[in-house]
Amino acid sequence: MMLLALLAAVAFDLQPARVTQAEREGCLVDETIPLGGGTAQKLSCPSRLDPKTVESKCKHDALPEDMTVEQCPGEHARGHFLFRGELKELILARRKDGSRVAAFKVLEGEQIAAFQHFGEAVLVGIGAGTSYHYAVVSTRGLLKAPELGEIRDVSVVGARLRVTGKEHAVFLDVVPDKRELRIAR
Numbered sequence: 001m002m003l004l005a006l007l008a009a010v011a012f013d014l015q016p017a018r019v020t021q022a023e024r025e026g027c028l029v030d031e032t033i034p035l036g037g038g039t040a041q042k043l044s045c046p047s048r049l050d051p052k053t054v055e056s057k058c059k060h061d062a063l064p065e066d067m068t069v070e071q072c073p074g075e076h077a078r079g080h081f082l083f084r085g086e087l088k089e090l091i092l093a094r095r096k097d098g099s100r101v102a103a104f105k106v107l108e109g110e111q112i113a114a115f116q117h118f119g120e121a122v123l124v125g126i127g128a129g130t131s132y133h134y135a136v137v138s139t140r141g142l143l144k145a146p147e148l149g150e151i152r153d154v155s156v157v158g159a160r161l162r163v164t165g166k167e168h169a170v171f172l173d174v175v176p177d178k179r180e181l182r183i184a185r
Contacts, residue, residue, distance in 0.1 A: 010154055012145035014126060014135035016102040019090060023048075023105075027090055036120035036139045038095040042112065045087050046079060057083050082108040091115060091124055093137045102137050119159035119173075136161070136181060144180040145172070160184070 027043040034040075049057070051073065058072035064081050075081060082088050089106035106112055106126055113132045114125030121138040134154060136143040153164040161172040161181070173184040 010132050010134065010151040012134045012136070014104065014124060014133035016142065017105045019092070019103040019105065023087060024090065031115065033117040033122060035093055035122050035137065038093065038101065038139045040091065040093040040122040040137065042115050043090045043092065045090060047076060047082055047086055049086065084109045093122060095139050101139060101141055114154065116156050118156045118161065123156060123161060125154065140179055146181065146183060
């Protein structure tokens, strides 16, 4: 399964974010996948802007096509769109006991390029345009990836990641006891 366009720049450098209880409030679970001894969830979140801020953004920010400044506050309040940079999705990885392993924020203007289970881990990819950043999360935390050179494509094949570089492809296996990914041929 191909996860992104061949011309995109890809890196295994997605850093977890600090997510507060207030940011999680009102978010709805879209998808839950296994994470070894835990779960990973993708949540959709509503806007948290107050009416005064929305009114100001309607006057000064770029609006969706076919929307007037007068329509903007009502459409935003109904949840028909978000302003660029607003939190739209969260990815939360937890152990069986409920303790958080990692959290990732997806802002308006970005998209989730990967949220997929493989082996004992989950591949998370977030980006926009031609820049995508990935992380591999296990119940032990983020797994460190070796230097892979210039990456063009990432896909999951069974319990492996297939990473296609500019010149050749390599397979990565999860090594759960060392908190790292190792290259397997």
